[in-house]
Amino acid sequence: MSVASELIRGNTETIILAQLMKGDGYGYMVNKAIFNLTGGKFELKEATLYTAFRRLEDAGCIVSYWGDETTGARRRYYSITDLGRESYRLRKKEWETAEAVIDKLLAEGEKGVSK
Amino acid sequence: MSVASELIRGNTETIILAQLMKGDGYGYMVNKAIFNLTGGKFELKEATLYTAFRRLEDAGCIVSYWGDETTGARRRYYSITDLGRESYRLRKKEWETAEAVIDKLLAEGEKGVSK
DNA sequence: AAGAGATACATTGACAGGCGAGGTATATAC
DNA sequence: GTATATACCTCGCCTGTCAATGTATCTCTT
Numbered sequence: 001m002s003v004a005s006e007l008i009r010g011n012t013e014t015i016i017l018a019q020l021m022k023g024d025g026y027g028y029m030v031n032k033a034i035f036n037l038t039g040g041k042f043e044l045k046e047a048t049l050y051t052a053f054r055r056l057e058d059a060g061c062i063v064s065y066w067g068d069e070t071t072g073a074r075r076r077y078y079s080i081t082d083l084g085r086e087s088y089r090l091r092k093k094e095w096e097t098a099e100a101v102i103d104k105l106l107a108e109g110e111k112g113v114s115k
Numbered sequence: 116m117s118v119a120s121e122l123i124r125g126n127t128e129t130i131i132l133a134q135l136m137k138g139d140g141y142g143y144m145v146n147k148a149i150f151n152l153t154g155g156k157f158e159l160k161e162a163t164l165y166t167a168f169r170r171l172e173d174a175g176c177i178v179s180y181w182g183d184e185t186t187g188a189r190r191r192y193y194s195i196t197d198l199g200r201e202s203y204r205l206r207k208k209e210w211e212t213a214e215a216v217i218d219k220l221l222a223e224g225e226k227g228v229s230k
Numbered sequence: 231a232a233g234a235g236a237t238a239c240a241t242t243g244a245c246a247g248g249c250g251a252g253g254t255a256t257a258t259a260c
Numbered sequence: 261g262t263a264t265a266t267a268c269c270t271c272g273c274c275t276g277t278c279a280a281t282g283t284a285t286c287t288c289t290t
Contacts, residue, residue, distance in 0.1 A: 006125035006276085007213035009247065015217070018224030028267050037223065038216050045249050050269060052247090073256050073267040092221050098122035099214060101153050102130070106207050108152065109133030121247090124276060143238050162278050165240060170276090188238040188285050 003042040012044060012052045013061075014091040020062060020080040021088060027053060027076065053078060061087050118157040127159060127167045128176075129206040135177060135195040136203060142168060142191065168193060176202050 008015075019030045027049055035043040044052070056062045061084035067075040080088070123130075134145045142164055150158040159167070171177045176199035182190040195203075 003213050003216050004125070004209050005248070007210060008217065009124050009276090010119070010121035011217050011221075012247080015220045018221050021224035022226050026267080034220060037220060041212070042216050046268085047249050047251090047270080048247080051249095055247095069256095071257070073265095075267065088224050092224065094119045095122060095217065095221060097156070098118050099218075101118050101157050102123065102126050102210065103214075105130045105149060105152060106126075106133050106210060109136035109203050109207065111137050120277070124247090127276080141238080160278050161239085162241080162280090163276075166276080166278095184285095186286075190238065 003038070005042075005045075008042065011091075011095065012048060013056055014088065014095065015044075016049075016052055016056065017061065017080060017084055017088040017091070020078055021085065024077050024079045026067065026078065029075075030078075056084070059087075060084075118153070120157075120160075123157065126206075126210060127163060128171055129203065129210065130159075131164075131167055131171065132176065132195060132199055132203040132206070135193055136200065139192050139194045141182065141193065144190075145193075171199070174202075175199075 015034065016030060019025060019033055025033070031044050031046075031049055053062070053064070057064055057078075060081060062078045062080055064076050064078050067077050069075055130149065131145060134140060134148055140148070146159050146161075146164055168177070168179070172179055172193075175196060177193045177195055179191050179193050182192050184190055
């Protein structure tokens, strides 16, 4: 089953930060990594990807620099900042809280009606 | 920690359906049930609640009828349909898929950089 | 009797994130 | 030469959320 992007909403920035926690990367690469990690079940749309990078940079969570490619298309690399690392930790905790709450609420439907 | 409603987005209808799986209910009551179940960590805003009921009814997932209260404010009761039950099952599965994917992607950030 | 607070429903307009569609440019393979 | 992959970017629409506002009823306190 592929992933409903409705349900990913609000997590895209955290997902990107998680990738950058492992080291610098550029947009296209980050998205391919996500695609591969999920076995093709999910990938960010380009418009979503690049606007998320913009927001993260505006917020000071990441900084960017152009790669020195002598061949092929230019690449804009991103590096996570201390603020970004802190933000990643916080967002991950928030996700875990939300996850537990949703799990609990959706499980209510399994109780059925006793009559 | 309270729940970031950003992260609930896309699950409100499923949460409502889960409540109605247990039996008919009206808006205000459903929301109070959610509030109590989560220990006050989460409740739907009224505008969100009622627009979600509208969407569910338009989609044929629920049907509504006015209660016969002889006292107090009028209540609009909702009843889940077969389509609604089917929809609940599907949405729950979609949630579980999304949950696993997000868990995996966010865990990536724990790998750190090896240098 | 007046006022506050809880119950209960509903609508409007604004906002934010996601995304389809379109664009630019380089390199490789056939 | 043209198709495919890489790599970036922006505009405008869509959808779900929500603050604000409105209606009406009941109960409790003063």
